[in-house]
Amino acid sequence: MKDTFSLQDIANWQLDSGNSTVELPSIQRGFVWKPKQVEDLWDSLLRGYPIGSFLFSKTSDKLHLMDGQQRATSIFLGHFNPYNATDATKAWSIKGELPVLWLDIKHLAKPTTSKYLFRLTTRSHPWGYQANNNDAKLTVSERRKALELFKQHPDNTGGYTSFKNTTTFPFDAAHPIPLTFILEAKNTDEVIEMVEQYLPDYFATLRGNFQDKSEFITLLKTELKPELDNIFENVKHLNQLLIKSNIIEDRVLQEENETENPTLFVRINSSGTTLNGDDLIYSIYKAIFPEAKTLMENIGLDFIAPTQVLSLASRIVASDLSENAFVKKINVRDFQRRIKNEEFKEGLKNQIQTQQLKELFAQAIGILSCEDNSLFDGKIPPVIIKQFIKRNQDLFLFLVYWLHINKIELTDQTKLKMVAKLMAFAWFDFDNIPRLWNEKISNKNFWEEPLNELMWWDDKYGIHFLIKPDLLREYYLQPKVENRFITEDKDRWGLLEEGAGSKIIKYYNNVKTQSYDFAIANEYFYNFIGRIQHNRQLILLAQRQYINTTFGDYNQMDDMDDTNVPWDWDHIYPNEWVYRKEYCNRSIRDWNNTNGNFRAMSLEQNRSESNSASPKERLDLAEIRECSFVKEDWQYWQNLEKRIWDNKVENHFRAITTRMINIYEIFWNDFKIEELIDSNTIPNKVSENIAN
Template structure:
């Protein structure tokens, strides 16, 4: 076994005939740019960079630790501009400030996400927006190209540099002319000359480069051929053994603990990445097609995990969770699973089944490219079980289990986005939908999915929708400087979570202005978000009314500063627009982008008059502050209308949706409804109420109200008492607790109970000695517990007597 490797040998590990296999954790340039740049500074200074850990078996090596160092080294040797380019700055002194760096050699990185490079210090932070815009102007690149995702690295260079040239040129020159300084310099000058014709790289200040400048670096690069990196060997048997074990804490596998302990400063390997390494070992035939498809949709380890989950879901008749390394190893010997997985990826000259599944899911989530791809990618990464559910639907359609003549794309799309935005227990609800729709005709799925969502309300992890009309009527904005949307009990209302979500979920904003997004940024798709951080998106979220108009003269807070602050970051006052447009707009009265894209940005009809209406400052005047709140609310309602139209196919408050399964919810609804109807027919004022958030009771109005844990039914007296019985729903399984509380208490929605039941008053009730008296209870005055099996007539008689007593004996 080799004990050390040259840099050239390491750079060639990626070749097909290499004896070293790189794990299939295709994370690209995962290291931060400063790590890559400083690694090469260390190499050029002949500093040790740590050992690579390899396993050796059957005359082949597997890289166990050091992938990111390998990737950084290989990038320095690469003449390709796909993904990233490494540069060396020959005149860094014109850019670097004294004290900003510990480096001697100034290696710079440009990537697809940052084609302009990074700031000139050891932190290598992303450039500010103004710097990016200036860079594009210097490159001569149309700013719109950046938004459309078509900037090529051949058109850019690290803007924060003096005289950068590709590092690979210097590396190649040092190898070929290790003993010839002049040949070394001539090689680079020839490359520069050739580049004027081929334009393989865009060079900066190329006229300042001469042979003397280049020759200064000859001794540095000629030493690269003698730079060697040592190897630490780990037995393959050890890896195999440790992969099968679980650690004592039950959270990490022993192999993951091993990798983390032997790590040399690299990025921590995730469970899915470990799983993909296991797939590479036992299903090597999958990785080529998986990596090809992953480049279009999501990280490859996410895709391969979904593929295994898809196959295992069919086998187990329920959605499968992400398999770990141990499970992958065990499945390798299962011929049925192996064949099913292989069949997904088999191409045989045609598109693979997996390719067709992903294409169909993509059509559903993007509405055939009418919805920004970034939303599809976010679902794949952050709500992968939702993506898995759609993959299952697509697979059923591929296999002919779904009637291809029925068009249910809107239902599938609504289901996915509702689960992604409005559901806490995504796996549980998605799994319930998967099991409920299986083997049922497609034309019944809409009702089935609504029923699943409705029943899932029991656990309180689902946010019900309101009609756009109801949303618009949630409150009337007042001009009182102390008025806030969340006060006067509104934050405890059942609809508050919906309001809060729509107010601040930026994905909903992107969806609402989807036509604008697709027009402005048609090719932007961070499918590989391991390379694209959120801050690299080509848009800013702009405050339509600038923040400074609210916070102006912050040291002298105005009467309406806090009033306006409550609306400042609301989606109604936000829009996603190109970052350079946003920066040009700044705090000025400039709404040209909104005027030119009025419909697609849901702009206010008076947007061109905002400067006049608000006069650059709106925190001290009631009419301006109130107008700002009203216009923000109006635009928010427009946003909600767009979102609701998308989600309406799964709104379980619409249509004749009922509880079909026997037990809990259905039984309680039928029982309370029957008793309430009888009481009303007898002349009582009767009602059914649910308790929300253990604070306030509200009258039952919507079908989903029946899913709340505590519900009461009874008579309301003229003097504000409530003779009622309460049934409690078990939030774990939806069953009814086998006891009923019955008694007398305050009227729902009153701030305090009225009056007090005394012992003397209690004794006046014939047969009511069995009730417990509560003098200090904020709920019951008198109460007793009865069996769930108590006859309805008995309950009705009790309620009659309690109501009559409260009406005549209590003040």
């Protein structure tokens, strides 16, 4: 077998996978390089820098790539032609639309570390990254201009994450061409022919000084011809490059297999992208049970990564073998020990091989989505569910395992209570899942029980006190509270003991049937306000109809580490009026980066250019106010027509605090939180006649 490979040979491992003698073993993880790393590798190749060798193990007729997958896939992406792809192309670890690599033949930018300007366009960033910094996103304005161009293609009618890779291009560039055109062509005339045949008519870049594809072609034939010739020759020199390989001896592999020890895999990957524990456990298990990869990808239902599926499945089996006890996240050493136990090994294989685990996950995700719940309007956006699972693995496992051992018929009312409790735990800092598990996992009535006990459970573990929105609204409408922020009172974030503040303290005492002194109540209030100020999941819940309608095709589990959300977190009162400004009232600084001043907006609908447009301008259209979840707070926003230069910040304070409470109120009302708190603890109805 060959001991050196050309770049084309390496690309063919995936371009022509059916005829390739090189395969990716099941022990390998997915493709994890960021676009910057792909671009930097190709810059190194063109500059003649060494990129290291490849490491293989060998069977009778195949080579299994043990080290070099990230580099091999990056080389493949440079050769991949999306305009003329064949069924033989099988990317090892990237699903869906493949990224496209472009080379700017005469770039006008000054990249910070590279000589050549390569740009990878991806599903999340179809316009590429900044020309001067391939690790930085384009500005909102630049992305919007690119989007306006891409929308000219008749197929690009949905959100930009659904655009075909043949309809987009790097926008912050001058004269980019798909690298594959240069690699495939016999001469520069063929390169120009491919540009003419494949690139869209609306092809135009930020720095190129041409209006469309026809003008670009004219430049390629005239002014840019010397640069194209030079780049063409440099790229063609890569045909002579041979990458060395090494083969691991059979005796080493035999020893590795006999001990089931991943030392070899860990060490040969230690110089690359670091493996986390779940990655390594996943690789170990795939080596034992190769079919697991496909099975676990299906089990996750596009909500749970395969590595996390295995982690959760392992803990379910371990709990089954431990009389339903809580099992903490399993590390590599623990997994190695457990997998040698036949009962654990067979239980895990059974969970994955049968439909049991998939059905459990599907049931749990269905409950969390509220999609078929008659008591809930609409559905929870998938991004909220994915973030919940990703950030709260123990909580999600609690739900799954409760369903696993408590096989009872669930009403819509119970399902809504399940979601309400879980989101309350996740969003308001519940901090003792092991105790919750060991005390409640077998309790069939757990979801029906009031939340009272779990609010500051034993005064340190539980969720924050969830305050009735009307009571919170009454508190923030008190002139004294407003004045504390305007005058920059050092205690402004704490609880005002008088007025509605005293009602809040009484509420705390009623919920826990005890008497809290002011200092403790003050701390509880401060922590709660911090959550409703800064947890953006609450905004997504309030804007869920807009999020589901506008970004329904958005899948945050992209294979590449390139998953910025497809909406902007837009400041209603512009950050440009606050950031680094010499004079700005402290109250405005305090509140400007909080939920009350943020909205999720698509590039198409956010016409504010993210800088100096006033709140009144941003929210002037009723349809924009509707999708921005602006309600009665509009009465204050519409008075903010210019930057506030004096101490008259009342409208800013009222607008943001009103909207913050309205956002929180969606959580309270739609999840029917009041039904989860013992009715005897809710204070009398707050006054509706509050002085302004």
